Amino acid sequence: MRIGSVLSLALKSAFNRKATALLTILAVAVSVMLYVGVERVRQGAQESFERTVSGADLVVGARSGPINLILYSIFHIGDPTNNVTWETYQDIAQRPEIAWIIPLSLGDSHQGFRVVGTELSFFEHYRFGDDARVEIDKGELFADVFDAVLGADVAQALQYKVGDHIVLSHGVGSVSFTDHADKPFVVSGILKRTGTPVDRAVHVSLEAITAIHIGWESGAKTALARVATADRVRQMDLTPHDITAMIIGLKSRPSVLRLQRDISSYAEEPLLAVIPGVALSQLWDVIGIVERLLSAISACVVAVGLVVILVTILTSLNERRREMAILRSVGASPADIFLLLVMEAAALAFLGALTGLALLYGALVLLAPLILSTTGVPLSSVRPDMFDVAVVAAVVASAAALALIPAWRAFRNSLADGLSIRI
């Protein structure tokens, strides 16, 4: 009864100075939003990255950095540096310890979405999340050279349906000036949503990649490209010259290190084989530094938010000596006065923290699609959990602790003032 009574007095008192109270709450809200936001984005990025590829033992590409290789081959972030020859690919594919192998050929795009040249083994063996397969939603997998299978986001964003004709572009920019307009593709199928970069890719056969680049070997259109019409191309030998990367699954996990070493020291050309989990943890190590820095900065912002509460309460103390004397006269003890101020701070901090979380999750819901399309980082899986509860509790506890300063002053004032009201 008594504590509830003091709490309701604290709230009414705080909201009597409405502008100050709202600004204080806003200051705390923005700081909490920033702090939890940094944590959430990091965690969301990490979770969604980790569920993007499962079951793969090695990713192989031309020699560059492990993080770079995994980013461009699996996450479609950044550009490949070099290719791997088709002979090398076949050589590796024949190794006895390999259970399955998926070739990837990158470098083209459609309306800003990456084109992935691959084989049907991709749909058979690629796994994400908890061992889930990539499944077809409408239509069929590619059968003809000029068939394309769209990820769910591609179909949705561009409003494509099975049977539509699309034109691929050379290069991976969102605006390309060199289209493969002479060889349009037909949408043969649309995939179910996976929550991975697969949703944002156009999948075609390796042969298709070869076909659209006939006459483009120099990187631009030549006279040969003009005579190589779609029908003629179908008759040609479309064996790829090279691919960008490959994803490998092994029959038994323990052989992974030996195979990795063999591939990395492959004599014919410089290759790099990385274990996806290892490359990802290297990535987190790099990002971790930045993330800890951001975390520290946003924690400082939270501290500033809390100091704002302290300042507002301290500055209100003098104008409230009368209020305290009145409360003393109706039976409030100095402890009640003390509690009143601590609760006022705690209530402001609590409302601020809740507002901050509401703003954050509101913003995430609204901005997740934009973040996904600009950075490729899916944040839609981010949900409130115990971390948020802990942040709210910590903010409220810190505010209450800081409020001990004005509470102590008010306590002493109320002992010194007695029942006389000083203006």
Place this chain on the structure above:
Amino acid sequence: MVAVVEVTKLVFAWTKESPVIDIAKFRVDAGERVFLRGPSGSGKSTLLSIVAGVVAPDSGSVSLLGQDLTRLSPGKRDALRADALGVIFQLFNLVPYLTVAENIALPCRFSSARRVRAIARGGSIEQETRRLLGRLGLGEAAMLRRKVGELSVGQQQRVAAARALVGSPSLIIADEPTSALDSDARAAFIDLLSEECAAVGASLLFVSHDRSLAASFDRQIDLSDINRVPTAAA
């Protein structure tokens, strides 16, 4: 007669060198209405703070309803004040962020005895609040929800009186409650206050520098007669 307030050999000084109060004996009986006169600076407010148990004397004893305040723990003193005392100040009696009704009900938040008595008397705290306001001439229904800042000074003082009276305390302390009122309102206020104190059986300790108000009280005391510290200290 039972003493509501009994002060014996009381000495108090805000700073060690200059005592403000030195009173051999001072007493208010149950149901008695006492007028305590003294010029400003004579230690009236300090004496009231001591009687209310908000300020502790340097020596001597102060009893409220037979309990020696100097021997009670601070918590017990606060509880006794909440139960037994209603206070009306000179001005600005009301908590600005509470409504008229919430201001009047304030003592019931800090004293369950007052809450119980208020409910026993009015049926509920709200009804008792309304009844008291009606008795003090602020009966219109909208009054309960009004903001304190919208009231005139005279209305504020009557609301303060209602707050002091709610839950039938044993003693009402009024510290210059009429100094901001004009002379007609002054007399009316004192009559109302006296009547209501009689109705709830409370003693009234009314402090003022204005000798002309003394007539309507049972007894009048001049602070300079009982306080052995010369007034010039102020």
